[in-house]
Amino acid sequence: MIEHTLWVEKYRPDSLENYISNDTLKDKLAQYINTQDIPHLLFYGTAGTGKTTAAKILVNNINCDFLFVNASDENSVDTIRTKIKNFASTMGFNDLKIVVLDEADYVTPQAQAALRNLMEAFSKTTRFILTCNYVERMIEPIVSRSQVFHLTPPSKKQVALQLVNILNTEGVGYEKSDVATLVSSYYPDIRRIINVAQQSVKDNKLTIDINNLIASDVKLRVLDILTSNLTGENKVKQIRQIVADETIRDFNPLYQMLYDKVEDYSPTNIWQTIKYIAEGQFRDSSVPDKEITFIATLANILCL
Secondary structure, three states: OOOOOOHHHHOOOOOHHHOOOOHHHHHHHHHHHHHOOOOOEEEEOOOOOOHHHHHHHHHHHOOOEEEEEEOOOOOOHHHHHHHHHHHHHOOOOOOOEEEEEEOHHHOOHHHHHHHHHHHHHOOOOEEEEEEEOOHHHOOHHHHHOOEEEEOOOOOHHHHHHHHHHHHHHHOOEOOHHHHHHHHHHHOOOHHHHHHHHHHOEEOOEEOOOHHHHHHHOHHHHHHHHHOOOOOHHHHHHHHHHHHHHOOOOOOHHHHHHHHHOHHHHOOOOHHHHHHHHHHHHHHHOOOOOHHHHHHHHHHHHHOO
């Protein structure tokens, strides 16, 4: 059997004992496992906070047939009406079938309507676990048919302890200051923290290069440009290039960064800047081209 070499998968919790989350959620997951049954579930929260891990713990510890669908790749009505419907409607090897629809907020509204019908029609034998970053993108009939859990990230201390445990297990040396820098740079995205840590191992030691952190993280790169001495026009030009190179589809983390770091790049126009950020994020949920809306938000801010 080939062992995982990717730390993020090798150390992905496979049981509740090593799953880091709040006690209320863990108690509910334990209840589902003990009864070998679940309702329709909707897990939402920021990237890397354990939504997919929670779903996998359930399907791996409940006697069930399961289907895993990544909705960022398969989000059309056809996927719902063929792949998922065929799985739900055929006889399985176990009494219960579970469909895990990961990143369900990428599913189109039309496909969500079709999904709602499947959740009703096959509820006796098939249950759905949906994960998403933004619950507001899910249609209300699906939300109302599910038990909804907001997955909040563990504290920075808990994440740091988990990273230290991985480093010790792998026999990698480290400085506490480097662990702290890594966690602070990417928190609350635990998956990203672990990936960058593995990438930063050199000669069996964790070696953090601040310049590389800025170069590898979109939010830090954008902030670095915003706080530079470049003209407003050149700032927008460089950020547009980053957006194009990284093929960004979800701009909400960037809006959140703009809000969190507003004092760093717009210290004299904080209130007007926040207003522009709010307007841009509001439009983001309904416009066909989210990139234009984000760049327009930056243009408004840089014209202050």
